[in-house]
Amino acid sequence: xxxxxxxxxxxxxxxxxxxxxxxxxxxxxxxxxxxxxxxxxxxxxxxxxxxxxxxxxxxxxxxxxxxxxxxxxxxxxxxxxxxxxxxxxxxxxxxxxxxxxxxxxxxxxxxxxxxxxxxxxxxxxxxxxxxxxxxxxxxxxxxxxxxxxxxxxxxxxxxxxxxxxxxxxxxxxxxxxxxxxxxxxxxxxxxxxxxxxxxxxxxxxxxxxxxxxxxxxxxxxxxxxxxxxxxxxxxxxxxxxxxxxxxxxxxxxxxxxxxxxxxxxxxxxxxxxxxxxxxxxxxxxxxxxxxxxxxxxxxxxxxxxxxxxxxxxxxxxxxxxxxxxxxxxxxxxxxxxxxxxxxxxxxxxxxxxxxxxxxxxxxxxxxxxxxxxxxxxxxxxxxxxxxxxxxxxxxxxxxxxxxxxxxxxxxx
Amino acid sequence: xxxxxxxxxxxxxxxxxxxxxxxxxxxxxxxxxxxxxxxxxxxxxxxxxxxxxxxxxxxxxxxxxxxxxxxxxxxxxxxxxxxxxxxxxxxxxxxxxxxxxxxxxxxxxxxxxxxxxxxxxxxxxxxxxxxxxxxxxxxxxxxxxxxxxxxxxxxxxxxxxxxxxxxxxxxxxxxxxxxxxxxxxxxxxxxxxxxxxxxxxxxxxxxxxxxxxxxxxxxxxxxxxxx
Numbered sequence: 001x002x003x004x005x006x007x008x009x010x011x012x013x014x015x016x017x018x019x020x021x022x023x024x025x026x027x028x029x030x031x032x033x034x035x036x037x038x039x040x041x042x043x044x045x046x047x048x049x050x051x052x053x054x055x056x057x058x059x060x061x062x063x064x065x066x067x068x069x070x071x072x073x074x075x076x077x078x079x080x081x082x083x084x085x086x087x088x089x090x091x092x093x094x095x096x097x098x099x100x101x102x103x104x105x106x107x108x109x110x111x112x113x114x115x116x117x118x119x120x121x122x123x124x125x126x127x128x129x130x131x132x133x134x135x136x137x138x139x140x141x142x143x144x145x146x147x148x149x150x151x152x153x154x155x156x157x158x159x160x161x162x163x164x165x166x167x168x169x170x171x172x173x174x175x176x177x178x179x180x181x182x183x184x185x186x187x188x189x190x191x192x193x194x195x196x197x198x199x200x201x202x203x204x205x206x207x208x209x210x211x212x213x214x215x216x217x218x219x220x221x222x223x224x225x226x227x228x229x230x231x232x233x234x235x236x237x238x239x240x241x242x243x244x245x246x247x248x249x250x251x252x253x254x255x256x257x258x259x260x261x262x263x264x265x266x267x268x269x270x271x272x273x274x275x276x277x278x279x280x281x282x283x284x285x286x287x288x289x290x291x292x293x294x295x296x297x298x299x300x301x302x303x304x305x306x307x308x309x310x311x312x313x314x315x316x317x318x319x320x321x322x323x324x325x326x327x328x329x330x331x332x333x334x335x336x337x338x339x340x341x342x343x344x345x346x347x348x349x350x351x352x353x354x355x356x357x358x359x360x361x362x363x364x365x366x367x368x369x370x371x372x373x374x375x376x377x378x379x380x381x382x383x384x385x386x387x388x389x390x391x392x393x394x395x396x397x398x399x400x401x402x403x404x405x406x407x408x409x410x411x412x
Numbered sequence: 413x414x415x416x417x418x419x420x421x422x423x424x425x426x427x428x429x430x431x432x433x434x435x436x437x438x439x440x441x442x443x444x445x446x447x448x449x450x451x452x453x454x455x456x457x458x459x460x461x462x463x464x465x466x467x468x469x470x471x472x473x474x475x476x477x478x479x480x481x482x483x484x485x486x487x488x489x490x491x492x493x494x495x496x497x498x499x500x501x502x503x504x505x506x507x508x509x510x511x512x513x514x515x516x517x518x519x520x521x522x523x524x525x526x527x528x529x530x531x532x533x534x535x536x537x538x539x540x541x542x543x544x545x546x547x548x549x550x551x552x553x554x555x556x557x558x559x560x561x562x563x564x565x566x567x568x569x570x571x572x573x574x575x576x577x578x579x580x581x582x583x584x585x586x587x588x589x590x591x592x593x594x595x596x597x598x599x600x601x602x603x604x605x606x607x608x609x610x611x612x613x614x615x616x617x618x619x620x621x622x623x624x625x626x627x628x629x630x631x632x633x634x635x636x637x638x639x
Binding site for chain 2: 057058059144145146147148151152154155158161162165166169210211212214217218220221222224225243244245247248249252253256269270273274275276277278280281283284288292306309310312313327329332334336337338344345346347348349350352353356358360361364365367368371372375
């Protein structure tokens with residue numbers, strides 16, 4: 001039932017993924033043949049209350065300017081076409097234009113500032129007939145900040161999550177924690193046993209991404225557990241990879257697994273072979289291996305893209321028992337449709353802990369569940385507050401709802 | 413020692429990258445992109461290992477005349493042909509001063525006439541596989557499969573004229589059953605809720621796995637011994 005519902009949701013997601021006029025250039029007012037500077041400066045009034053300050057939460061090299069728009073800006077048929085930002089290192093020095101913005105704007109950033117130098121600014125309203133008198137701002141100096149306060153909510157959430165995980169890791173050493181059964185991982189033994197009985201090999205595909213992708217790390221960790229079983233049962237293991245570093249890591253993992261199983265004699269480097277970095281070249285090679293060698297079990301655990309369905313359907317056509325797992329939401333429906341078992345998202349990351357039965361690792365899974373509980377409470381609270389605030393029109397409820405939403409709006 | 417140093421490197425790099433997320437000041441600023449560059453440099457050297465392994469496996473196969481060794485001849489020949497065409501700049505109009513991918517070069521010809529069509533062929537297999545996988549998934553044998561079939565039918569009808577004309581006549585109180593409206597609802601409510609649930613699970617899974625790696629609890633990627 002779960003599989004069907006998940007499949008429905010995911011296939012719909014994939015369907016969703018698959019489903020200006022150039023106007024005339026704005027007419028420019030004709031510039032007067034010979035502009036009178038005095039008359040021009042009177043034609044547009046300057047912006048007010050200009051101020052310059054170091055841009056917060058940044059790596060330096062930037063000063064932000066704010067001002068109140070010119071009284072002539074914003075009106076219908078406003079003559080103000082934009083604002084020019086001029087800069088100088090002394091209040092009496094010559095000011096040069098460094099940046100600018102459109103009419104109606106009240107903020108602009110100068111990203112060409114050097115850290116530690118005090119700059120003086122002038123904001124000038126621009127009009128077709130000429131520019132306004134300048135509004136002075138500054139001095140201001142750019143500097144690097146030690147804390148990005150826009151990400152403080154992310155820090156708070158991370159600290160809570162990390163604290164929950166570490167607490168459960170600690171608790172796991174003193175008590176037994178319940179972990180629900182994951183059918184896809186229970187099937188690992190079944191798949192290896194089946195291959196052994198049939199006298200055929202096992203194919204393991206760790207995705208097409210490199211070791212800098214956490215899904216590949218999770219896949220390779222599961223490879224170690226599978227390799228221990230293939231070593232114990234003396235079953236052939238074939239691991240075609242698409243990245244050289246994955247090949248090196250995979251060899252180390254499988255070699256250790258065979259050593260731990262007491263069968264180092266069964267290990268050879270060619271079990272983990274490099275194919276190509278090219279996505280479809282890799283798929284063609286793996287499909288060829290499947291069709292020629294007809295493995296009894298295929299594991300697809302890692303990061304996958306368009307090749308997921310090609311691999312899974314080929315595996316299906318040869319009658320292999322298939323276990324897949326990925327955290328790529330767009331590929332999950334394909335695996336669910338074509339494989340016998342699918343590890344959906346978080347289950348892939350839980351696999352190593354689940355298979356190892358290591359107490360600390362299982363504790364981290366419980367910590368993850370605590371994170372889910374927090375997310376659920378926050379969602380229910382947010383939905384409840386938002387609904388109540390809309391129905392009652394209560395400002396307090398609405399501000400609490402907005403605060404909660406801001407807390408969970410992550411700025412990466 | 414063989415374990416301690418990699419674990420120490422993992423810990424230091426992991427902690428530094430977390431700090432870099434919240435501290436824009438030097439030396440943390442741009443640390444993630446710098447580490448990515450380091451990784452790419454290592455990956456380039458590792459590519460030599462990969463290429464060497466490819467040749468070793470296929471030469472062994474050819475030498476021992478193992479099963480399907482003729483495919484290995486094609487692989488090795490292709491490898492050297494493309495490598496030679498690129499390195500020797502065969503057919504590049506400007507000679508050695510030109511780029512190996514220049515128009516008229518053998519490398520470009522091989523890429524356009526062989527590599528691209530083969531790639532497109534593999535990609536186009538997806539169309540057939542989508543059909544066969546959908547057929548199995550949409551068979552209305554269970555309640556869930558029937559719901560899936562109906563939902564898929566609504567979504568697939570939406571962009572077609574038939575999808576509009578089938579239900580455009582519905583009266584205003586029943587307009588929510590109009591296929592384009594129904595399709596939008598399916599996508600933006602149950603589908604979106606499911607997607608978000610999966611994404612939250614994935615994000616938490618990544619946090620948990622990363623923490624296990626940084627703290628050295630997860631050591632399977634180093635070859636076992638996860639205590």
